[in-house]
Amino acid sequence: MIVEITQKGSATVVATNSLNKITAENLNRVNMTVPFPGNNVAPSGMYTVNYRMIAKNGEQSMGTYDINVINNVAPVLCNYTSSLPNGKTVWIRLYVPEGETLPANDNTIYLTGSFGAREGGADWDGGGGPHRFTRLSATCYEIAMHLVSGDKFKITRGNWDKQMTNATGAEYSDFTYNGESTFSATAFNWKDLPVVTPTSTAGEILNIPAEAVKAGMLTVVANLDNSIDATSGNYYVVEKGATNVANGYKMVAFDKKLAAAVPKKSGVEYVVVKDDASATGKNRYGFVQSAVWDGQTNPARVTIGTFGPAGFTLGNKIVIVGGATPGDWGVSAGQDFTKTGEGKYSITIPLKADSEYLLLPEYNQWGDKWAFGSGTSAKGTFDVQGNGGNLSTKGLTAGTYKIDVDFTTGNGTYTLTKQ
Numbered sequence: 001m002i003v004e005i006t007q008k009g010s011a012t013v014v015a016t017n018s019l020n021k022i023t024a025e026n027l028n029r030v031n032m033t034v035p036f037p038g039n040n041v042a043p044s045g046m047y048t049v050n051y052r053m054i055a056k057n058g059e060q061s062m063g064t065y066d067i068n069v070i071n072n073v074a075p076v077l078c079n080y081t082s083s084l085p086n087g088k089t090v091w092i093r094l095y096v097p098e099g100e101t102l103p104a105n106d107n108t109i110y111l112t113g114s115f116g117a118r119e120g121g122a123d124w125d126g127g128g129g130p131h132r133f134t135r136l137s138a139t140c141y142e143i144a145m146h147l148v149s150g151d152k153f154k155i156t157r158g159n160w161d162k163q164m165t166n167a168t169g170a171e172y173s174d175f176t177y178n179g180e181s182t183f184s185a186t187a188f189n190w191k192d193l194p195v196v197t198p199t200s201t202a203g204e205i206l207n208i209p210a211e212a213v214k215a216g217m218l219t220v221v222a223n224l225d226n227s228i229d230a231t232s233g234n235y236y237v238v239e240k241g242a243t244n245v246a247n248g249y250k251m252v253a254f255d256k257k258l259a260a261a262v263p264k265k266s267g268v269e270y271v272v273v274k275d276d277a278s279a280t281g282k283n284r285y286g287f288v289q290s291a292v293w294d295g296q297t298n299p300a301r302v303t304i305g306t307f308g309p310a311g312f313t314l315g316n317k318i319v320i321v322g323g324a325t326p327g328d329w330g331v332s333a334g335q336d337f338t339k340t341g342e343g344k345y346s347i348t349i350p351l352k353a354d355s356e357y358l359l360l361p362e363y364n365q366w367g368d369k370w371a372f373g374s375g376t377s378a379k380g381t382f383d384v385q386g387n388g389g390n391l392s393t394k395g396l397t398a399g400t401y402k403i404d405v406d407f408t409t410g411n412g413t414y415t416l417t418k419q
Helices: none
Strands: 002-007 013-018 045-054 061-067 090-095 108-113 140-145 151-158 181-188 218-222 234-237 252-254 258-262 268-274 290-292 302-303 320-322 339-343 343-351 356-360 371-377 379-382 401-404 413-418
Touching: 061 108, 218 268, 234 258, 290 302
Parallel strands: 090 181, 218 302
Antiparallel strands: 002 013, 002 045, 045 061, 090 140, 108 151, 218 258, 234 268, 252 258, 268 290, 320 356, 339 343, 343 401, 371 379, 379 413, 401 413
16 A cells, blocks of 8 residues: 655655555555655645555555645654665654753664564563664664564663653553554653653644645634634734734634634734724733744644633732642732733742642632643643643652743743742
């Protein structure tokens, strides 16, 4: 089976992969990983997937379908080897974003799995055996292997305590080889050297309509508060400061969200407006929300709480309560943040390890709490005000921390810095 992906309307193949020697009496579904290039080669837009299945007797079955691609992958410059050595069936290619930080005496990477004994080593040896990746650069590794369909494997730096983990720091399930000619993986984290502290593994699928995804353009996605009807009224993306919507970009509604494709203009702030340019989208606290093309991230996201007055008025302070703090959950004074600017607050306070806390507008004002939305113990975003689970110091050591809070963007952000 051969899969080739082209930009819609183009004959140039930007991504391809193949499966060989498929053995089955009937075939209803095939899962195949197709390595996709960075957004310098394949920008966001509409793409056509062409697939062709060739039976042993020469009979062929072909098909095609179109997909929307939001390509948020920065270019990875690896000079991988093109042709497979004799007797090998697959190139396993590994990208290590934080490869520069690996210790010089501990940057050797291994493949371990169910194939080990058959290929001159031991099954599931944890690494350290004969199946060692070639280090092409600090961030690029490859190994040519003789694998057969159904073989399972993992990647380590020599033992199970140093196995590769995913973007949230969680252990990967076993990888399975299905006959691909290339298999690509990214080492976001290592078990012994986590870049992130996993506190949330929630994912999101954006079903962005086709008219909001265009080649070479930035897609702006607006998350709307439950009080806003995405299908009521006309919504536009305009450049900040615009006095009308004549040069705006009409947004389309989907899944309680809005989206539109706009030009990628470096440094330009885009805002969302309703019906006319004077009704600008703001967050719950009355701060205008803008999207900026940073040269890489696509789509750009904004969270809109209102197109009118603020839904909640911030005061001159906020407070912290909880088991992580000196005053515990029943505290009623002495743990106030200082207002450092419009929508911004700061406090320096001792915190306990592996404990929980919340931020409130005032002591005992539980209904308006600020709680965990996404991120890590050290840095993240709040859930919608009044919702979410407790904030946590899990993974942090006990000590004195400066906590900075910023309500000018989205639902608000928090940052903890140990003093």
